[in-house]
Amino acid sequence: MFPTSTFSSLHSTNVTPTPSLSYLSTSSLSSSSSTSSSSSSPSSSLSLLQSSCLHRRHLRSFCAFGDTQLRIDPKSKGLKVTCSVGSEPLKVMISGAPASGKGTQCELIVQKFGLVHISTGDLLRAEVSSGTEIGNKAKEFMNAGRLVPDEIVTAMVMTRLSRQDAKEKGWLLDGYPRSFSQAQSLEELKIRPDVYIVLDVPDEILVNRCIGRRLDPVTGKIYHLKNFPPETEEIKSRLVIRRDDTEEKVKSRLEIYKKNAEAISSTYSNIVKKINGNRPKEEIFKEIESLLLQVQKDRVKMMKPGNIIPEIKNKKNQDNWRGIPTKLNNIPHSREIRKYFYTDVLEATQRAINDGRTRLKVEINIPELNPEMDVYRIGTLMELVRVLALSFADDGKHVKVCVQGSMGEGALIGMPLQLAGTRQILEFMDWGDYGAMGNFIKIGSVGSKEVDEQDDIFVIVAPQNAVGNCIIDDLKAMTDAAGNRPVILINPRLKDLPGSSGVMQTMGRDKRLEYAASFENCYFFRLLYYAGTQYPIMGALRMSFPYRYELYKRVDEPSGKEKYVILSTFPERPDTDEVNDAFLGKPRNKTKEASGIW
Ligand code: AP5
Numbered sequence: 001m002f003p004t005s006t007f008s009s010l011h012s013t014n015v016t017p018t019p020s021l022s023y024l025s026t027s028s029l030s031s032s033s034s035t036s037s038s039s040s041s042p043s044s045s046l047s048l049l050q051s052s053c054l055h056r057r058h059l060r061s062f063c064a065f066g067d068t069q070l071r072i073d074p075k076s077k078g079l080k081v082t083c084s085v086g087s088e089p090l091k092v093m094i095s096g097a098p099a100s101g102k103g104t105q106c107e108l109i110v111q112k113f114g115l116v117h118i119s120t121g122d123l124l125r126a127e128v129s130s131g132t133e134i135g136n137k138a139k140e141f142m143n144a145g146r147l148v149p150d151e152i153v154t155a156m157v158m159t160r161l162s163r164q165d166a167k168e169k170g171w172l173l174d175g176y177p178r179s180f181s182q183a184q185s186l187e188e189l190k191i192r193p194d195v196y197i198v199l200d201v202p203d204e205i206l207v208n209r210c211i212g213r214r215l216d217p218v219t220g221k222i223y224h225l226k227n228f229p230p231e232t233e234e235i236k237s238r239l240v241i242r243r244d245d246t247e248e249k250v251k252s253r254l255e256i257y258k259k260n261a262e263a264i265s266s267t268y269s270n271i272v273k274k275i276n277g278n279r280p281k282e283e284i285f286k287e288i289e290s291l292l293l294q295v296q297k298d299r300v301k302m303m304k305p306g307n308i309i310p311e312i313k314n315k316k317n318q319d320n321w322r323g324i325p326t327k328l329n330n331i332p333h334s335r336e337i338r339k340y341f342y343t344d345v346l347e348a349t350q351r352a353i354n355d356g357r358t359r360l361k362v363e364i365n366i367p368e369l370n371p372e373m374d375v376y377r378i379g380t381l382m383e384l385v386r387v388l389a390l391s392f393a394d395d396g397k398h399v400k401v402c403v404q405g406s407m408g409e410g411a412l413i414g415m416p417l418q419l420a421g422t423r424q425i426l427e428f429m430d431w432g433d434y435g436a437m438g439n440f441i442k443i444g445s446v447g448s449k450e451v452d453e454q455d456d457i458f459v460i461v462a463p464q465n466a467v468g469n470c471i472i473d474d475l476k477a478m479t480d481a482a483g484n485r486p487v488i489l490i491n492p493r494l495k496d497l498p499g500s501s502g503v504m505q506t507m508g509r510d511k512r513l514e515y516a517a518s519f520e521n522c523y524f525f526r527l528l529y530y531a532g533t534q535y536p537i538m539g540a541l542r543m544s545f546p547y548r549y550e551l552y553k554r555v556d557e558p559s560g561k562e563k564y565v566i567l568s569t570f571p572e573r574p575d576t577d578e579v580n581d582a583f584l585g586k587p588r589n590k591t592k593e594a595s596g597i598w
Helices: 046-054 056-063 102-113 120-130 133-143 150-161 164-169 180-188 203-212 233-238 247-267 281-303 310-314 335-354 378-394 422-428 472-482 509-517 576-584
Strands: 021-023 091-096 116-119 171-174 195-200 213-215 222-224 272-276 359-365 399-402 441-444 457-461 487-490 520-530 539-544 549-556 562-570
Touching: 091 102, 102 116, 102 171, 102 222, 102 281, 116 120, 116 150, 116 164, 120 133, 120 150, 120 171, 133 150, 150 171, 150 180, 180 247, 180 335, 195 247, 195 281, 203 213, 203 247, 272 281, 335 359, 335 378, 335 520, 335 539, 378 399, 378 422, 378 441, 378 457, 378 487, 422 441, 457 472, 472 487, 472 509, 539 562, 539 576, 549 576, 562 576
Parallel strands: 091 171, 091 195, 116 171, 195 272, 359 487, 359 520, 399 441, 399 457, 457 487
Antiparallel strands: 021 520, 213 222, 520 539, 539 549, 549 562
């Protein structure tokens, strides 16, 4: 702390028991001092960054402390994991309402884990007390209990995070992000914590905590007149009160916090950990401590290639997983929903590649990406592909994005309808202004000739058979040429289609199916409907590498909102019977009746 005395979807449809559910269209197979921001004295360099730091051009330097541990030696074929697992420091975010105890817990976390504490409140107060330009701008907002404009705070945080100590010791981000747009700024720079801790304290307690709070300007320690009184009279005499610790301002801060909390949590839904903050501080810390120790342990195991061990696989990540976005029947999907899925797919894919997997497929069938629906949007598929490719390119990899060309000969020449014009769209798309396209990203087709020496990763857009033509031979030739370099199929459709003579292609069918099955899912998401229908949404099935398949049921709430409730998890993709049994609450592996609706 740096105290100062100067301031002081979906439509609501009832979910009824269902006779039978089906997957719709089963078409294809990481300061100088360990304490804190206080070590970051107000910095004149801040203004250099300001809003420009968020420009895409600057992403690269920041990406150095992003999540991805992979580095590729472009000359070698395949990926070289050069990260050193043991030395990768923890990255932690702590959030909670005003006076929920973030600062108090941060002191303890820093003592135990030696992370660099970056508190935007402290950084801002330091700027204010030093009378810097930033401080003068921030003062009026802070004194009013309002949020300081994003461009000021974000630039401050980025500057602090980019310092060597934060990279080496790990960081503990306190009070940032505080809005959806701040969270998105971090996401764009691929700055992600290992865990997002939220301290949960009832409102009435928060107000009392603020009013009784006192700060020691000498040690930075936080006291409370009743809860944690100062140890000596000398300390007591020098304590100061924060300007924004009046009842009225606390209420305004609380209101702002609540308005933003949901949107921020949704950004970190798979790593959020809510902790009851209304307990003795030692007890709270004990829980945080064991959580962080577990995160460290999991990560070490997770980073060992080929060692996604059972503890992680079986970890009930639904504890942290806040669920599936709602309103998925509202088309077009909102930007937030699309981003949500893009991030979900990206993280799963990165984890799989980090684990040394090379033959991957992503299957995602939200309505806009489901070719069986009349709302299918090629633009959404292209956006997803762009997110993946740019992310890999940001890590210095050469990515080839491939779309199959037209196949066949003479009257049978053709291209699957879905892919018509796709390559052109890709070529005309905005690939950012730092020269990724052409340097790190290239567009190609499917086939062995498409595999160049410098390519590191191949992303193949919706490869599929067309009537009379089979893509698998070209695909196989390409993967053979790619060797152990990752090939990622996005929404492949490799099922058999009738040949030119109207009969199913059976020549070499077993071999083709075997080849298609050699790609493992790194991500799977499918909505569930009544058999033969596309409405209402009954539930969803999701798998994000390396975790289990998660089966969710969509439930209407009395408020008119909806939510997804987890029913069961599976080590492998469940079949229709297993899905139906889980919806009916039947025990697993029950012997099937000879008759009945199943
Ligand atoms: P900031 O300093 O971050 O304020 P805050 O989030 O409101 O949080 P506090 O510092 O008030 O509380 P805390 O959770 O740290 O609780 P503490 O441990 O001190 O931000 C201040 C302002 O800066 C914002 O209003 C905004 O204007 C601006 N700002 C900051 N970040 C920004 C951003 N990202 N974007 C825009 N603007 C931003 O504990 C509180 C009291 O409770 C203490 O007295 C303590 O002793 C006591 N206590 C703690 N734990 C317990 C316990 N377990 N039991 C009993 N008492 C306890």
